[in-house]
Amino acid sequence: MSDSYGETGTTADANAEIIADLAAELEQLAAVVADLTARSSKTRKSEPEPPPRPWSWLPMPHTEKADRLAELGDWLTQVLFAWPHAERAILPCWMRHWDVIEELSMLYCCWKTAYLWDEATASDAAQFLDHWLPNAVARIEVRLRPCGQGHHPDRPRRDDAAALGPVVDKLRWL
Known part of the structure; x- marks a missing residue:
């Protein structure tokens, strides 16, 4: 059998060559898309970074x-x-x-x-x-x-809970 390319099997060879060329081009395009995506994500920020937060010393271990x-x-x-x-x-x-x-x-x-x-x-x-x-x-x-x-705060922190308790109780009673 003869086809439009002349000899039998030549069409299959031509198709295989076209597919190989297309696959190479597709691979190059995928690399270009990946590079553009990486560049775009570096320059485009989705959400602004929040500012540094202050420390809360009391609950800190x-x-x-x-x-x-x-x-x-x-x-x-x-x-x-x-x-x-x-x-x-x-x-x-x-x-x-x-x-x-x-x-x-x-x-x-x-x-x-x-x-x-x-x-x-x-x-x-x-x-x-x-x-x-x-x-x-x-x-x-x-x-x-x-x-x-010459003063330094070496004493323990003052705790007024004992003195404050009766005042708070009295205010709640009123």
Whole structure:
């Protein structure tokens, strides 16, 4: 039998060659589509990343508190003490004052938001430098002033529960 290509079997060979060429082209197109998809997903963000969250010290397990306190100490040494006023204001006993730790934690969160968060703007850094940093350092300086005079909070935290109980009971009775 003869076909349009002349000899028998030539059509099958031609079809096989066309299919092989199409398969190669399809493979190249798939690679191009995969590359474009990867590039598109890198440039297009589906949802903005949330800003860093502040730490809540009270419910935190002790091991996590230790890790976070170490992280905070590293940040103080490596970053915050680049501002001489901060280094002078934050006395070496800062880690014995939970109110100061809270203040420094907030400042650390603001710094991470301004400098490490992907969505940060120059305005975030300006707000950190103009507002958060000087105000936090001023508050810490006031809180630590007694320690510069030899005072340290080594006593246990005051617990007013016993004195508060009767007052609360009386108010509920009224």
